[in-house]
Amino acid sequence: MSHSRLPHEPDPEPTESLEDLVKDHRLLAAQQWLGTHQPHVIADALARMNAVDAGVAFRLLDKDRALAAFEELEPVNQQQILEGLRDRAFLDLVENMEPDDRVRMLNEAPAKVAKRVLAGLSPNERRMTSALLGYPEGSVGRYMTPEVVALPQNLTVEQALRTVRAKGADAETVYTLPVVDSGRRLTGIVELRELVLNPPDMMMSELVVTEPTSAYATASAERAARLMRETNDLNLPVVDSEDRLVGLFTIDDAVEVIEAADSEDVARQAGAAPWAGHYMAASVWQLARYRALWLMLLLVAATLTIGVTQAFEATLEQVAQLALFIPMLIGAGGNAGAQAATACVRALAVGEVRGSDLLKVIWRECRVGLVLGSLLAALGLLVGSLFVSLKIAVVVGITLVLICGWAATIGGTMPLLAKRLRIDPAVVSAPMVTTLVDATGLIIYFLTAKAVLGV
Amino acid sequence: MSHSRLPHEPDPEPTESLEDLVKDHRLLAAQQWLGTHQPHVIADALARMNAVDAGVAFRLLDKDRALAAFEELEPVNQQQILEGLRDRAFLDLVENMEPDDRVRMLNEAPAKVAKRVLAGLSPNERRMTSALLGYPEGSVGRYMTPEVVALPQNLTVEQALRTVRAKGADAETVYTLPVVDSGRRLTGIVELRELVLNPPDMMMSELVVTEPTSAYATASAERAARLMRETNDLNLPVVDSEDRLVGLFTIDDAVEVIEAADSEDVARQAGAAPWAGHYMAASVWQLARYRALWLMLLLVAATLTIGVTQAFEATLEQVAQLALFIPMLIGAGGNAGAQAATACVRALAVGEVRGSDLLKVIWRECRVGLVLGSLLAALGLLVGSLFVSLKIAVVVGITLVLICGWAATIGGTMPLLAKRLRIDPAVVSAPMVTTLVDATGLIIYFLTAKAVLGV
Structure with missing residues (x-):
């Protein structure tokens, strides 16, 4: 059944996977599977397979479903498929892709594939593709659709609808219609909804939003996408440096950009390269x-902790029990720092915090850390006194207050500092904060021990 | 200027903030500020202020802008504003909200506010609101718009457009038009685009997608939103258990659901309650x-590390230098575990991994961990031999291989296990994995030391 309905219960597991069918060489059954599943399900199944199997499965698809499934694939997987195709199928596929999807694929393709794709395109498609490729990576220009129905000013509703009818077939969307002057400069937008719901002889100008939110083609696609999330716009008109309309950034691409950006931030927060x-x-x-x-x-950075522990070896030898609490204390500091760092990276990403909030954020995270540290200190005192003397337990308690205050401050500061220095705040990841806090936390611990125990 | 364009350069800092104007009692300037900024900018400014100042600023807004800005606010902030309003303004505001936005606000409102809101509504709005509140929290039903233009089957394109014109004014969107039978059961959808671009005398049935993707009202809103991201649909028809159309889940709400779910996962990954x-x-x-x-x-869980260290106190006293590497080793294990956990939580969230992949994931993460551990071991051997004897450095190297393999396996297993047990995988957060790996990592370390050093 190609009918797909999200059920009440989570996670409907597939009965037999496309992967297994292809691996078992049951190609007829595989073809049947492909004929009865929706493009996004097929794309997911292809993405899970190795390049060879995916190539076999892809060639079993009929032409329309092949294009639909192909457009749902991630660029990495698209290349794998393309590399396995003969010329005829290859050309059909790349010619019929939407220009913005094609550009996204080319972004990550090796030069050889990119050249083959561009060479195979018809002149019109090649022109559009090259234009989009001219914009910087990660910019709105790379994601926008250049095929837009732009309306001249001074039309009636009926005339506007006629223009849409005449020119709309090739456009990715006709729901947001940019209005331009004679120099193709953006002067407003009108929603198709307004044209349909209002009388044909009404002047379109009465329905035009005259100062629409828009983006320069060189602006950050992530920021544009988050802006659309805030304004609830379906499409964002995109202009060049002279305010001339060059395309539309559509909501489906914005959702993709947001999800990719969030995935990237998540990976970086865990100390891994985005993937x-x-x-x-x-x-x-x-x-x-x-x-x-x-x-x-991080391992190299962690050698700092070896140096610190070595510097306080005498203290540690005098009071061997101090070693017992090292993992717990640096763990607590790391956790407090990671909480603060993650909260600030996220707040920056969704636009709740700006670079200029640095001092405010430092001041609040410092206080939050001290409050949390005091709570943990009470708990630490209790736990500590179960294992060691009260005096050492007091050292543990005091250390927890100081470490948490320090860790939260560092965790809140570093992402905002990165932002000010124009580094991606997510790179200043939780593990980086944790490692930094580990070494400095040990210093706090041993100094506290020396002061309290008088060693 | 109400004209907002996303510029080439990041982060345009505001010159004077609404917050400062209100705090300085410069209300005329504040009113001017409010009159010249877009609703989402006003909403952001209000959200940054305390409840009293935000209330003052809100009352300076004219009626239309007040509603627009109010709808952009998070539910938490909406309540703060509402609580400060007199009856007349209060009623105007809640009566004019979209039903789904109103329900989202009521979700998190205290009973007192919810009662006041429901009592103040007109009968029709109250009926719609109560119906949506009947669906479980986090379900599509809570987010959908019930005001839909549904088309009967067997219309011409012209008749269909006439129906849209007659009934579309109140609907949140008219771009996706569900088609229903005489029992209001969903039989297909037609895009407004198709109606506008095709000849008036064509039969609508030729343009209808007959087996559209849809969701039950009780299905998870997050899963529905991620499904829309895959299918690139603008709106998802929502049906009740008897397949009768009850609403549309619109893309702007889907984007909001995705962003909220990602924020929640991010918070949980850092060991904090979602906020x-x-x-x-x-x-x-x-x-x-x-x-x-x-x-x-996590602090309580970390007491395990105290117990483990105490159990091996004799070993530690014999070879005091082993203490030097404790922070580095548990740090490396924690990082490897956090990487694996985060990758798997994210892959589950976006649907790349399913609960049934458990064994496959364990097997791959175990191998990834061993590969990474071998790399780190080489580095650790080098670093270790700078500080201590080669024998102890070998202990450090072997421990790194084992700890990384173990940590990645645990990090990959726990989110999938949680999924199978129907617990939110993000709750099995990186810090939880880290803490678990800390204690078990120490056991690995001391056992390796005993075996290699023969102590």
């Missing part, structure tokens, strides 16, 4: 590669 | 409350 492919399709080596660099950097 | 308000508007106490519980639970 665009399908989790199940990545090989063990690929997954390891995306995580290795940060893990090694 | 719906504006970061800058939360008091220090509120922020502390949202983080305290997890931090305390």
